[in-house]
Amino acid sequence: MIYSLLVLSSPVSGQGAQTAAAFAEAVLAAGHTVRRVFFFDAGCYAGTDLAVFPQDETDRLGPWIDLAEQQQVELVLCISSAIRRGQLDATEASRHEKPCASVHPAFTLSGLGELVDATANSDRLVTFGG
């Protein structure tokens, strides 16, 4: 079965975003495919490469990087949600004359068309909010 995930939860508030990453991992382990993870609204903070977590807390970015690099899962941040939250890749940082990129390269910034495509071409769309 083809899955896509819609992540609205902030990675630093509640368990929603971490549950989403573990869910994606379990979807693949069950033999399904993940077409795309689309991060929207506060979910876009998931892509930040600049956050620093205390050593006694789990790393919020690592599970997503593993999914992208080891399982080739496509991670897309909604560009309009992302840039208003300071989540910029190198292209956007240069376009908007900001001092640096803040998004990890495992993520791409793109428009809502990627969410539309995910709904049109997935058997399951699973949303994580709150």
Next chain:
Amino acid sequence: MSVTVTGKKTLVVIRHTPYGSSLARAALDAAMAMAAFEQAIDILFLGDGVLHLMPDQDSAAIGVNNVGKLLASLPLYDIDSVYVDAASAAKYRIATYDTPIAGQFLDQAQIQQLLSRNDHLLGF
């Protein structure tokens, strides 16, 4: 980009207030994007989401888009149907004749049936 029309039906469920968080605008943006790519898309205003349908909204002084005006423009976007949780609308004294966009008011059983008729449910 273009998106193939695969015949999947999506329902966007809007449950949060229009000006209290960024979720509401995200939901409307998602619905309008679906419609722009010619996907079958309906909207359901549920619970506090029915507050999107308040008459007389004027958001000029808070510096964000007027949600009432945005909703009034939805017919231009080919959103198939707009549904409203009738019980919540009644609780907030929102009447069918007074909303910025015409919607079908549904009771609890009709809402349950609507959820089961769609392929994807996007809850905002």
Next chain:
Amino acid sequence: MVLHTLNASPNSAAFRDCLAAIAPGDALLLLGDGVYCVRGATPACEAILRCGAQLYALDKDARAAGIIATPDTVTITDMTGFVALTARYPRQLAWY
């Protein structure tokens, strides 16, 4: 048939809206703050048990919250079980 996932405490609007939207044959998975809905012998738990859905709670969130004893009709599930539920139910609706 809908898989409802509830990530909100029993005092929330999400809890009330979710319960009203559940139809016979649906399933309800409690995760995050939603796990407090199945603390036994509470009004929220009584309401949940009457809602007509198959009931599940996510193990890691229940353990974190201190929800250790749940009614027999609530199945404690892990991430693999969560995936299986999304495969069994054709659509999911997130409440939070």
